[in-house]
Amino acid sequence: MPAPVRHVLFPGRHHLVTRFQTAHLHRLLAGQVADADGVPVECAPDAGVVWAVTSATHSGTRRNPVPAHRREAMIERVATVEGLPSLVAPVADVPPSPRFARTVLASVELSTGVAATPDDTVVACSTPAVVAMYADLGFRVVPVEDAPRPDDADAAPLRPWDVLELLAAGDDRWRDLAHPETVAYVDRYRLAEQVALIHADPTVSTEGDLTTTRDYRTYTAAFDDASDRKWDLVAPFVVPGRVVDLGCAAGGLLERAARDPRLAESDLYGVDVSRHLVAEAEHRRAQGVFANPNVFFAQRNLLRSAVFPPASVSTTFTVALTHEIASYGAGRADLELLARRIFEHTAPGGVWVCSDVLGPVEGDRPVHLALDGTGVGAEPTDLGGWSTPDVAAHVDALSPAERLVQFAQDFPALSGGACDVRWVADGVAELSLRAAAEFVYTRDYVDSWLSECHERFCDMTWPDWVALLEGVGFEVEPVSGSWRNEWLVENRLSVGAALRDAVTGDPVDWPDTHVTFVARRPL
Incomplete structure (x- = not known):
């Protein structure tokens, strides 16, 4: 017994x-x-x-x-x-x-x-x-x-x-x-x-993230590396008080904000839907990374419910966030919902400061994209079930033209976006300007290829943003607008690639790549 x-x-x-x-x-x-x-x-x-x-x-x-x-x-x-x-x-x-x-x-x-x-x-x-x-x-x-x-x-x-x-x-x-x-x-x-x-929540996986294919180590490192530049971009427009970074990742932008003397008496909030990133931000806070002691983090999805009381936030930042919301949610409808939620929690005189990628105004215009390598006869590979390192190694080994062939399969399947490609010569593809932009914005992110192919960068143009912001009640500040990242053009977009007019063959300038806007709630 x-x-x-x-x-x-x-x-x-x-x-x-x-x-x-x-x-x-x-x-x-x-x-x-x-x-x-x-x-x-x-x-x-x-x-x-x-x-x-x-x-x-x-x-x-x-x-x-x-x-x-x-x-x-x-x-x-x-x-x-x-x-x-x-x-x-x-x-x-x-x-x-x-x-x-x-x-x-x-x-x-x-x-x-x-x-x-x-x-x-x-x-x-x-x-x-x-x-x-x-x-x-x-x-x-x-x-x-x-x-x-x-x-x-x-x-x-x-x-x-x-x-x-x-x-x-x-x-x-x-x-x-x-x-x-x-x-x-x-x-x-x-x-x-x-x-x-x-x-x-239809946009978040059972593991508490937008995607299960993202390499968070690489993603966090890239976001941190760019945090100084991103803070320089949005800092001039901050209104002290309750300051919120939506899509805060691991807190890189708030780390810079916490060092700003203007915000010494402000409360800084980081909100992200990813439990991985919020956990890393909390870990950094425990290590004393943030100069301002009043820094707080929360895992929330603003689209599902309000996070802050009405008219209680002085500044909301969204950096490289809006394209993810459109990609993993219901497109423009979710961006309108986001704008309404931000308008509701913004105090009169407060601002929403946004910086993100942008689609070309003439997105449906047919163009020729000249690429190094051979696209004619190339076949895409089914990457389903592959590990992230194996996907990265495979895509990294492809020529620019072969990578477009792979993208033309993966991007529509994962994002729902369009990428119709017709090869008019060896290394020259005809497609829409929007599809060409989607490809060149994505092609170098091989470490998280499948995750990046799930994202649409070109859903919104600058006129689209103006209409959306004014439609929910914001006033768009004159400093707002679209712009082209010349470093990106020189070091990424133009490497092994060129745009040409589909009819004349003349060179076509790369379109504006980004938008920065300051939307103010009227007093």
Whole structure:
């Protein structure tokens, strides 16, 4: 007969605690439950539950909509009310691994001092893959929601995730299934609203990002490298007060803003939809990177709900953001929604300062794009399922002409944009000016090729922006307008490429590449 159990290890994400779970744990501690082999589990008088809260470093996503500190506090409250002797152990989010069970055990020992062994611990779990890991380590496993039930019993109880899905869908049945203290906790902190917003967000992946193919190391480094230039571009127009950087990435622009004496008394907020980038920004703040102590970061999607109270923000920056919103959302419709949201939270006299890429005014004009290499007869490669390094190596090895062939496949498939190419000579392609611009703006980003091919840089022209901004109520400052990045033209666009008129063959100037505008809410 196995020795009495001292610990019930209960691993899970624990976004909710259900009535069934607490009742089952009480029965388990009372010796009224058998393990998966049908052997009764005898618990020692001082036995307790160790709630291993997995994915504790991952939140704000459909996979983990409730942050770990809320989950831990909810468990503590339920356990106290129920009289369940308990410890709560956070377990960092890790990629899928056959060593996951060992990771949980090590995390539990590190944070609670409980060195769980098969001799003194049973594992309460209903996830088959996880059950198999603990069984391989010699642990007895007690089924939870999938425990055998009498033939005349009601339907099997819902798992916590299924109850959470009811909550996200606005189905009030979750209130009867969750533990009463869980319901009270969710209501007190308005977690239902938060979960519903995250689940309903169509632009963000289950991992809390716009894209799953971006190389964040390269992306962050590139953004940081350009932060001095970007700050010089937008700094002259800042209005002190509450200053918000939407799409803040890892906080590079706010790091510069925090050093500006004009903003010494301002509160600086960084908002980004990516949990990876917000986590890096928070890490930098903990390291003391920001000179202004009043710097705050939040993972939010402004399109789904307002982040700031009406008329409370003095300056909003968006740098290299609007094209991503158009690309991963509903195009111009989402840009209009963004503009309305920014107008609503901008104080009278406050400004929205934006800098981003721009589409050519004559976007439908046919042009010839002359490229080094051979395009005639070249075939694109299906890169689906390739690793990011393999994609980068493959695209990097292509000539400019071959890269256009690859782009003409990947860009329409991933972004929904158009790139119709007709080769009129070896190395000379006929396409629209807009498609030519999309290609030359994208072609050098091989490290995140598939991510970049998901983005459309040329949805908006300067007249489009003027109409949109004035339509929501902003006044467009005279300093605003389109411009051409001459460094980009000389060092990127013109390298191995030239534009020509499709009829005459005459050279065509590269169009304006960027827009910078200052939109002010009238007093």
